[in-house]
Amino acid sequence: MASRIAFKPLGSLCFAPPRTNRSAAAAAATFGSPRASMASTKLETAKNPFSPREVHVQVTHSMPPQKIEIFKSLDDWAENNILVHLKPVEKCWQPQDFLPDPSSDGFHEEVKELRERAKEIPDDYFVCLVGDMVTEEALPTYQTMLNTLDGVRDETGASLTSWAIWTRAWTAEENRHGDLLNKYLYLTGRVDMRQIEKTIQYLIGSGMDPRTENSPYLGFIYTSFQERATFISHGNTARLAKEHGDLKLAQICGIIASDEKRHETAYTKIVEKLFEIDPDGTVLALADMMKKKISMPAHLMYDGHDDNLFEHFSTVAQRLGVYTAKDYADILEFLVVRWKVADLTGLSGEGKRAQDYVCTLAPRIRRLEERAQGRAKQKGTIPFSWIYGREVQL
Numbered sequence: 001m002a003s004r005i006a007f008k009p010l011g012s013l014c015f016a017p018p019r020t021n022r023s024a025a026a027a028a029a030t031f032g033s034p035r036a037s038m039a040s041t042k043l044e045t046a047k048n049p050f051s052p053r054e055v056h057v058q059v060t061h062s063m064p065p066q067k068i069e070i071f072k073s074l075d076d077w078a079e080n081n082i083l084v085h086l087k088p089v090e091k092c093w094q095p096q097d098f099l100p101d102p103s104s105d106g107f108h109e110e111v112k113e114l115r116e117r118a119k120e121i122p123d124d125y126f127v128c129l130v131g132d133m134v135t136e137e138a139l140p141t142y143q144t145m146l147n148t149l150d151g152v153r154d155e156t157g158a159s160l161t162s163w164a165i166w167t168r169a170w171t172a173e174e175n176r177h178g179d180l181l182n183k184y185l186y187l188t189g190r191v192d193m194r195q196i197e198k199t200i201q202y203l204i205g206s207g208m209d210p211r212t213e214n215s216p217y218l219g220f221i222y223t224s225f226q227e228r229a230t231f232i233s234h235g236n237t238a239r240l241a242k243e244h245g246d247l248k249l250a251q252i253c254g255i256i257a258s259d260e261k262r263h264e265t266a267y268t269k270i271v272e273k274l275f276e277i278d279p280d281g282t283v284l285a286l287a288d289m290m291k292k293k294i295s296m297p298a299h300l301m302y303d304g305h306d307d308n309l310f311e312h313f314s315t316v317a318q319r320l321g322v323y324t325a326k327d328y329a330d331i332l333e334f335l336v337v338r339w340k341v342a343d344l345t346g347l348s349g350e351g352k353r354a355q356d357y358v359c360t361l362a363p364r365i366r367r368l369e370e371r372a373q374g375r376a377k378q379k380g381t382i383p384f385s386w387i388y389g390r391e392v393q394l
């Protein structure tokens, strides 16, 4: 049964990250039109060393316990249908394949060339790439999140269930993403690694509650959404790197995007199976997740300086087209079509209402976003610690 720790506020139709202990105004900003405050207040880190933190109501174990059996009975199915989307380690790319080889005589020359190419890339692009890298580097948080899910968690740390094997191997594949971007960014000499490393430490310390309530229904809907979001975002940084003439960086972002696509395929297949077994429960979970809004995994990011760092990073990413409010609506629409939600039949009254809600949500989000864009004012510039305090247009 759900153990509700406190009153749960009703969500409104917007797609802001959940409220944190940062300013209420910042928390109320939508993802598509983040508040562009020039003020950056320093948090009281001495009293609150791991801030910012989630401040929304945290709900646990909302899935009826009998449904755990569904996931136990799907173990063989997962072995035959999900584990096949993993790549054997020997066939996987590794970060070193895309980086200068430190044992080669040409190492210094290769680094010099990498730095020459990086000189042509503007600061706002680096802000996006650093934000993406920081997001990837908080991987311990995402593995933890998967291991909160009832019926699929890795009970021992080396469990032999298909679900646990997937989670560990998925984590191992994902670990290459932050590693590659981190080493690349270090070699460019364009970014303040110490500030970035602090951001990563703060972010992992903050953790995150994506409001999946220990339910694999909610959890796998969340990961389906997020894998597609990262596929889009890394795909866009690849495209922009190419436009800036850095084909090697384009290749780096592109190869990461291709992993994300493979992971998206696996997670969306799990949810497809849940729609087949339990259409009512799954459509209710999808509507629930969308009402709560899909929070971005790094929404609690903080560098010790900027109280609204995530909003500022998101605004730059939106302006450059790396990840936008339109992408959010597009992902939702893609998933609704992928899972054939409109075609579901035999639903309960509540299920039908959830079906209507999710099937009409994407156009409503787009309309709200267009209106917000129309009202958007000139946003000014903001300094980012990640690039030595240089100012970037929001």
Ligand SMILES: [Fe+2]
Binding pocket: 136, 174, 177, 230, 260
């Ligand atoms: Fe990733």
Ligand SMILES: [Fe+2]
Binding pocket: 174, 226, 227, 230, 260, 263
């Ligand atoms: Fe991913």
